[in-house]
Amino acid sequence: MIIEGKKTVWSQYQKNIADDHYFYIRSCIRQNLWPGSETAFLRIIRDELRKDVIEDANHTTCTGIGYHTDVVPIETTMTVVARLFALMTERGYENMITSCITSFGVITEILETWHEFPETEARTREFLKKATGRKFKVPHNLAHASDIIYKFRKEIKEKGTRSLVNANTGEKLRVVEHIGCHYSKMFPHKGIGGAEFPYVLIGMIEDWGGEVIDYPERRHCCGFGFRQYLVKANRGFSIACTKKKFESMEQFKPDFIITNCPGCNYFLDRWQYVISEMEGKTYSENNDGIPILTYEEVAGLVMGYDPWDLGMQMHQVGVEPLLDKMGVDYDPKKKYLDKNGNSMGSPEKPNVLNFCC
Amino acid sequence: MNKYVFIVGGGVAGAEAASQLLKLGFNVTLAEKESQVGGKLNQWDRLFPSKRKSTEVARFLAEGLSGNNFRLLLNTDILNIERTNGGFSISSGTAKFQADAVLIATGYDVFDARIKEEYGYGIYENVITSVELEARFKEGGKIFTPKGQEPKRIGFVHCVGSRDEKVGNHYCSQVCCVTAVKQAMEVKEVLPRSEVFCFYMDLRMFGLQFEDLYREAQEKWGVNFIRGRVSEAAENIDGSILIKVEDTLAGRPLKMKVDLLVLMVGFVPSAGTQNIGKILNLEFTPEKFLKPSDEHIDTYSTNQKGVFIAGTCKAPKTITDTFADARAAVLKIKQYLEEDVPGK
Numbered sequence: 001m002i003i004e005g006k007k008t009v010w011s012q013y014q015k016n017i018a019d020d021h022y023f024y025i026r027s028c029i030r031q032n033l034w035p036g037s038e039t040a041f042l043r044i045i046r047d048e049l050r051k052d053v054i055e056d057a058n059h060t061t062c063t064g065i066g067y068h069t070d071v072v073p074i075e076t077t078m079t080v081v082a083r084l085f086a087l088m089t090e091r092g093y094e095n096m097i098t099s100c101i102t103s104f105g106v107i108t109e110i111l112e113t114w115h116e117f118p119e120t121e122a123r124t125r126e127f128l129k130k131a132t133g134r135k136f137k138v139p140h141n142l143a144h145a146s147d148i149i150y151k152f153r154k155e156i157k158e159k160g161t162r163s164l165v166n167a168n169t170g171e172k173l174r175v176v177e178h179i180g181c182h183y184s185k186m187f188p189h190k191g192i193g194g195a196e197f198p199y200v201l202i203g204m205i206e207d208w209g210g211e212v213i214d215y216p217e218r219r220h221c222c223g224f225g226f227r228q229y230l231v232k233a234n235r236g237f238s239i240a241c242t243k244k245k246f247e248s249m250e251q252f253k254p255d256f257i258i259t260n261c262p263g264c265n266y267f268l269d270r271w272q273y274v275i276s277e278m279e280g281k282t283y284s285e286n287n288d289g290i291p292i293l294t295y296e297e298v299a300g301l302v303m304g305y306d307p308w309d310l311g312m313q314m315h316q317v318g319v320e321p322l323l324d325k326m327g328v329d330y331d332p333k334k335k336y337l338d339k340n341g342n343s344m345g346s347p348e349k350p351n352v353l354n355f356c357c
Numbered sequence: 358m359n360k361y362v363f364i365v366g367g368g369v370a371g372a373e374a375a376s377q378l379l380k381l382g383f384n385v386t387l388a389e390k391e392s393q394v395g396g397k398l399n400q401w402d403r404l405f406p407s408k409r410k411s412t413e414v415a416r417f418l419a420e421g422l423s424g425n426n427f428r429l430l431l432n433t434d435i436l437n438i439e440r441t442n443g444g445f446s447i448s449s450g451t452a453k454f455q456a457d458a459v460l461i462a463t464g465y466d467v468f469d470a471r472i473k474e475e476y477g478y479g480i481y482e483n484v485i486t487s488v489e490l491e492a493r494f495k496e497g498g499k500i501f502t503p504k505g506q507e508p509k510r511i512g513f514v515h516c517v518g519s520r521d522e523k524v525g526n527h528y529c530s531q532v533c534c535v536t537a538v539k540q541a542m543e544v545k546e547v548l549p550r551s552e553v554f555c556f557y558m559d560l561r562m563f564g565l566q567f568e569d570l571y572r573e574a575q576e577k578w579g580v581n582f583i584r585g586r587v588s589e590a591a592e593n594i595d596g597s598i599l600i601k602v603e604d605t606l607a608g609r610p611l612k613m614k615v616d617l618l619v620l621m622v623g624f625v626p627s628a629g630t631q632n633i634g635k636i637l638n639l640e641f642t643p644e645k646f647l648k649p650s651d652e653h654i655d656t657y658s659t660n661q662k663g664v665f666i667a668g669t670c671k672a673p674k675t676i677t678d679t680f681a682d683a684r685a686a687v688l689k690i691k692q693y694l695e696e697d698v699p700g701k
Contacts, residue, residue, distance in 0.1 A: 001592060005479035008471065196474035196589075216591040216599040251594050 001214060006197050013184075013194035017151045018095035018141040022053045023088040027100035028061050030262045030294075036311025037296040038099050041145050044299055048159055049152055053097070056087045064102035064182075068226045074113075078124040079131065081110050086134035094140035097148055101261040104144040105182025108190050111138060144183060146260035146295050150192055150200045153207045153299075161304035164210030166255075167327025172211035173255040176290075177201035178222060178245075178268065180261025201258050204295060208302050217248035223271055224263035242271040246283040246290070253284075256291040256322050258298050268292045269316045276352035289317035289353050301328065308334050320356040332356060360384065360694045363447050363456035365435055365633055368396020369418065369676055370668025371462030373683040374690075376421025381691055386454055387422065388430040388447075390629060394418065396464050402494035404676060405532075405539045406566040414676065438636055445663065458663050458690050461637070461647060462683070463629035465669040468518025468526070468622040475589040476514065476620055483598050484590060484618045487513075487533070490540055498547050500617070504596055508551060508616035511544055512600060513537045514587045515557040519623030528644050530623030531673040534560050535567045537621045538574045545578040554581045554615070556602050564675065583611070590618055624673040637661055647671045656682075657689040665690050 022045070026038055045051045063080050066072035084107075088096055098104040114121035121138075128134055149156070157163075164173040179198040184191025193199025196219070202212045221228070223242035228234045245268070249257075259265050269292040276282050282289050292315065293301075300310040307328060312319045313335045323330055335356075336346045349355045360383050364371045367389030375387045393399065395418060401411040422429060430449065437448040438459060447454040470478035470486050478484045482503040493500055502508055515537055519530040534557065541553045555574075560582070562568045574580040585603045593599055598618045604611045626645040634641055640648040640660045647666045649656040657665050667686035668679045 002480050002482060005471070005477075008479065009474060194474065196477075197480070214592065216593050218591065219589060 009197045010193045010199040013189060013192060013199070015147075015190065015192060016141065017143050017147050020051050020095075021093060022051065022095050022097045022143075022148070023091060023093040023139075024053050024055050024145075025059055025062070025084060025096065025098045025100075025103055026055065027098075027103065027262055028065065029266075030099055033262060033266050033314070034294050034297070034311055035314060036300070036309060037294040040296040040300040040305065040310050041099070041149070043305075044156065044296070044303060045148060045152075048303065049155060054091060054093065056091060059084055059087055062098075062100070062103040062106045064100065064106045065226065065230075067106060068102065069230050075123070075127065077106060078110050078113075078120065079127040081107055082124045082128045082136055083132060083134060085136035085138060086128065086132070088139065089136045090134075094137065096139040096142050097145050098142075099145050101144060101146075101180030102182045102263070104142070105180075105186055107139075107142055108187050111142065112187060114138070144200075144260065146183070146200050147192060149295050149299050150203050153204045156299055156302055157207050160208070160302040162302050162326055162328065164205060164208045164298075164302070164326070166325045168325070172209060173322075173325065174213050174253060175205045175210045176213050176215065176218075176249050176252075176254040176257040177205060178218075178257060178259040178261075178264050180259065180264055181221070181225075183260060201260060201295060204298065205258065208298070213249065213252045213254055215249040215252050217245045220245050220248075222259070222261070222264035223267040224261075226263075229267070238267065239271050239274060242267055243275055246272070246275070249290075250283045254290055255325060256293055258293050258295055260295050265292050265294055273316045273350055273353055276350065280352050282353060286321075287352055287354050288321045291315065291317050291319045291322045293319070293322075301326065306330065308337075316353075318354060318356050321354075360458075361386070361444075361456040362458050362460060362690060362694075363445065363454055364388065364460045364462060366396070366462035366464055366629065366668075366670070367391070367394035367429075367431075368462060368464045368668065369398055369414075369679045370464065370670075370683040370686075371396075371460070372418040372422060373680050374460055374462060374667055374687050375427070376418065377684055377687040378690065379421065379424055379427055381687070382426075383691075383694070384426040386428045386430065386456065388433040388435060388449065390432065390434050392431050394422065394429070394431075397467075398676065400488055400495070401491050403539070403543070405535045406564060406570055408539065408543075435633060435636070438633075457694055458665065459637070460665045460667060460686060460690060461630070461633055461639070461659075461670055462666070462668045463633055463670045464627050465624040465630070465673065466627040468524075468530075468625050470517055470620045470622050472524050473517055473521075473620070476517070476587070476618070477590050477592065477598075478620055481590065481592045481598060481618075483508075483592070483596055483616060484620065486517075487536055487540060487619055487621045490544075490619050494540075494543055498543075500544065500547050502596065502616055506616070507548060510552045510554070510613075510615045511541075511548075511617045511619065512587075512598075512613070512615040513541055513553070513555045513619045513621060515555065515621050516586070517620040517622050518625065520558065526623065526625065526644070528673065529561060531561070531563075532675055533621040533623055534562060535564060535570060537619075538562075538567075538570045538580070540619065541580040542570070542574050542578045545580065552581070553578075554583055554613070556583050556585055556587050556600075558584070558586060564677075585611070624669060627670065630670040637664055639664065639666075642671075655689070657686040663693065665693075
């Protein structure tokens with residue numbers, strides 16, 4: 001591997017990311033699947049970095065899942081997204097951040113479509129006006145939340161108390177990064193590092209002390225692919241995709257996987273459990289599995305946050321082996337307690353994957 | 358004959374045109390940016406279809422470049438060309454040259470394979486270009502991976518930077534198919550126990566003996582031809598390359614490990630061609646090659662009177678066709694100088 005070659009590619013795909021004053025659009029599914037991640041993002045950006053971020057309780061889906069499964073027509077998607085723009089405009093903001101990678105892809109695609117075909121923007125404005133009476137300005141700057149964490153990754157390192165280093169050996173943790181397809185595969189210049197060698201997560205890992213693994217099936221689909229999973233008959237293909245990735249990365253012995261897509265997080269995590277139940281196979285030593293973390297969770301660990309405050313007890317693959325490697329001081333007894341100290345209940349133990357507490 | 362021709366570019370077209378103009382009695386100045394004439398020919402080891410040594414052709418070119426009415430300028434960049442008294446004044450550094458006609462023979466560059474990011478050239482050590490493979494043949498024919506191992510399986514990817522909408526090059530580079538066939542056989546000569554695969558869209562074997570080469574590659578050398586475009590290359594833990602391709606004849610996706618992946622890089626208009634075209638206000642084709650005044654009946658004249666073009670500055674060509682093109686351009690220049698020079 002010639003790292004200078006990668007640096008050349010990375011240098012060709014940089015983009016302008018706004019410094020402050022963000023309008024934040026949450027994901028439809030992340031609060032269920034990774035309930036601490038969006039909270040951690042806002043905590044880091046607002047409380048640690050002192051940036052101005054607002055949300056609007058009236059915001060809705062971007063329709064991304066419906067759009068990519070051909071349930072929602074593009075005209076509807078454009079109008080719904082135009083309404084999100086209107087909420088931002090009404091609040092006096094012009095820099096939009098999306099939590100979900102598909103929202104980022106949908107909005108990027110719409111902005112590019114409007115740029116190439118202005119009549120589609122005019123028609124959308126008309127639809128929105130008729131439906132809601134609202135007007136809007138297009139965002140001055142659109143970023144995915146991982147872009148923001150990437151932009152402030154050095155500040156996070158400075159303020160943080162932990163690094164991605166094995167506390168026992170002093171060795172860098174070995175990290176697999178996986179980018180959501182909708183981040184840069186449709187519009188490579190809209191993503192840090194482009195589509196083939198995306199850098200947005202690598203930049204975080206490197207600055208926070210870890211080492212990135214480039215394995216042969218790095219670019220392969222996580223297994224979501226929308227219709228691969230949403231059409232029930234295709235789910236065998238979905239899990240086959242995920243299995244292919246794990247078989248490819250196993251030999252590199254990753255300590256964890258970081259992604260910036262809700263779907264990737266979900267399928268790389270849940271399918272490990274399914275594969276282990278079906279075939280008795282895990283892809284790590286001691287049947288621990290490979291922990292899958294969101295970039296906010298990784299940033300939160302670096303900042304020194306409690307892993308249970310980050311929602312890491314909701315993972316299918318246990319994170320404790322990783323926390324132990326990093327030297328994180330956590331209380332196993334609090335794993336399934338809510339913020340008031342009451343038990344949330346705990347899941348059934350899997351047959352193969354190790355499960356702590 | 359007291360007429361002066363200034364030739365920009367000392368590759369095959371420029372050198373052969375100079376040689377023929379000298380034989381016709383013209384005064385010729387040949388400017389070459391490199392330290393020797395021959396251009397890309399100097400990078401090749403053996404030439405298709407006969408596999409003759411490129412040095413034989415280079416020697417032929419050099420033998421034509423002599424005499425009192427010939428001046429060779431090596432390591433020379435042309436900074437400006439302007440019209441003066443019906444002729445041209447050419448500037449290179451502080452030196453100035455006068456000419457009655459100018460021939461542009463600035464050739465081509467090979468496609469920068471790094472632009473096809475999915476193949477990982479410049480990142481994966483075992484991904485090389487056809488130019489680099491040719492250099493290995495020229496240096497003695499030893500073929501090793503960068504780690505010094507003998508490759509057991511070699512893949513050739515056709516049309517890298519050619520016929521590719523993604524990189525904006527829609528045209529065929531003409532020589533890559535037959536070069537891949539030639540190099541595949543040469544690899545088998547050096548490494549008879551190796552497996553060699555060529556991944557192609559379709560094979561454009563237009564030359565008289567090219568189809569025979571294609572047949573020989575399969576029947577005699579056992580080269581495997583798979584119709585399909587390689588979609589991506591990635592590096593395995595041992596440095597070998599994992600490629601994915603759709604076998605469009607079998608109708609199936611294919612995943613394969615190769616020890617060496619050779620990218621058949623196509624032609625792009627050279628930086629020198631772009632530069633000189635702008636200096637002379639020449640017209641370009643949509644592909645950014647130099648545009649002749651007529652695509653059928655005069656492919657040597659340009660929109661600027663007295664400025665002629667020859668060789669691969671106007672389109673991809675084989676060496677054979679480049680020789681023919683240079684000689685035809687010379688005929689056009691001769692007619693111009695004998696009939697059309699202002700003031701005559």
